[in-house]
Amino acid sequence: MNDMASASITLHQPRRLVVGAGTIAEVGIWAGEVGSTLVLATPITSGFADRLQLTGKVSLFDAIPGEPDTATLEHALAAAREVTPDLVVGLGGGSVMDVAKLVAALWDGDQTLADVAGPNRVAGRRTRLAQVATTAGTGSEAGIRALITDEEKGAKVAVESPHLIADLAVLDPQLTFSVPPAVTAATGVDAMAHCVEAFTNRRAHPMIDGFARMGFRLVGQYLARAVKDGGDTQAREGLMLASYYGGICLGPVNTAAGHAIAYPLGTRLHLPHGLANAIVFPHVLAFNEPVVAEKTAEVAEALGFGTNLSQHALSEAAQRFCQDLGLQMSLSAHGAKEGDLPSFSTEAHAIRRLMDNNPADMQVEDVLGIYRAAF
Template sequence: MSSAPVIILHQPKRLIVGAGTIGEVGPWAADVSSTLVIATPITAGFIDRLKLPGKVALFDAIPGEPEIATLDAALAAARVAKPDLIVGLGGGSVMDVAKLVAALWDGEQTLTDVAGPNKVAGRKTLLAQVATTAGTGSEAGIRSLITDPVKGAKIAVESPYLIADLAVLDPELTYSVPPAVTAATGVDAMAHCVEAFTSKRAHPMIDGFARMGFHLVGKFLARAVKDGSDREAREGLMLASYYGGICLGPVNTAAGHAIAYPLGTLLHLPHGLANAIVFPHVLAFNQPVVADKTAEVAEALGFGKDLSQADLSGAAHAFCADLGIEMSLARHGATEADLSRFAADAHAIRRLMDNNPADMSVDDVLGIYRASF
């Protein structure tokens, strides 16, 4: 790359990493009188471990892919609770909702007003993000994604006002994550790092975070899938996820995520799973344009050296399949007739497609869905 673009890096004001660190949230929030915890029915089980002072309200109606109605309900809960602090206690969906609730509950702006980059007017409410999966890296980032069920597309909000005051990476919260979810979210974290690393917008500083991320996934993902209570592996994956989240702010993802999104919005696949299914094909498609970086990724993930496109795709497919991920779209309910709609939708996500190192036509995208079918 001749001249690296300018990047702006936002990170949480405070980051706490380690087993048992969920208990640091309460002492940090000592002066808070009212808190709204946003969670799922499962992650709500960790609420006592936060040791929060004052009044604590809970909103736990968060589905796998949050939609506009989810955000509206969470905002209504916040307007009742009038919190000084919002805590996102969960995975990416929970943390994405928490960001927007913290920024919007006490103001006039709506989701439509803030969609896109840098439209959020400000934020007075404190925000703590406590991750319970190792995948999206949402705790590190300035973006929130909400699904519009009518359009079948994701609305992306991006603003420095969505960054957390405190982020907590406590591997103990991920011990109970099932192997299938561990595998899919781990591949999502890896995809964030790999797509940013090979992007047209790649930057030497972000390359460092990306490298640390995909090396950690190569080292620890299979271990965590095999033994959920492997503390070292769980912590390694939480760091990989966090590094992936850092990559998203200044550089963002590319074709892999664009191609995964319709599988979430239209086929209702979990985000990590959708990424895993298309990952091998996108990696191989981009190989000729970013050969050196692709070789570095392949080695870090244990695929071997000097691979052809076909061998690279096969090795990446085996990596995901060996983690127990079902890699066939047909097995997940897709039909041949769906694929052209998926391809049209994915190709239209220019904010990501334009970052891809190799240009992709609609037919190229359709080819990737066919290969994944």
């Protein structure tokens, strides 16, 4: 971005990371003799629980929706207090792993979600935590953040703490074979957006740039392949790595306007997070291009858009990239009403923790322009 020295960053990663086909079975070996385990999952991912090879008493809580809210967290905490687990396992996508982080950190203490919202407010004692990713998207297994929707406020509560980092993270591509093409596409674009938004960020850092580059290049290489053939182990593993790298980008640098503009689409229209990001991605990429031209050109080349593109051509190429993956890119097709867009814009613009990271200044009118272009 500029010639000044980068600000200092702190990088947190899981204590142990296992990558490869069939590695879900390592969870039991790593855990050893465990009295009781609470596995958090969705009704779909709970089917993998036997593959964890856990000893002792295993309890399953699988009532976690796509966008977990405060009620979901309360129910999961209640389940944990009944089980009194020695180990918590998140077995699912970002939603499940975010809930698992908070359950491991909160079930055995008196802190509430309100007490820990924001950075570095988690007290610190916590149950052992294993995160087993079943989608390649959020990179939640890599990171220190958990997001929960507050239904009353209609906004996301972000908790950030080193105490949320996993003791063990597992990236087993076989768990993603059954993810449907549309979900593969949306979550893949989400992983890419984490990398791109951190790469072109005001707080960009040379070390994080390295992870970001590896991430968006892998998406360029493998996402279309995985959408076409869900059982392509190499492509699935490439996307899991991209997702993990995106998760690392989120810690020290975080996302920017793209994610801020996507959030109201999740909380208000209940669009899956990855799809919301895909819909706004082309427009934000092009909006920021004049301020971060070199880095944007690098992204465009890695994703196969071509070189020396105008802002308009860049936006069109990114749209095509997403459409070719089978994503429905118009907001109106997802139930948005044109009259809602101004209130979405005010809401997105107010998410300063992300908007302030954006390389180009965005006014409320600019945000509205992006929603209109995506409409």
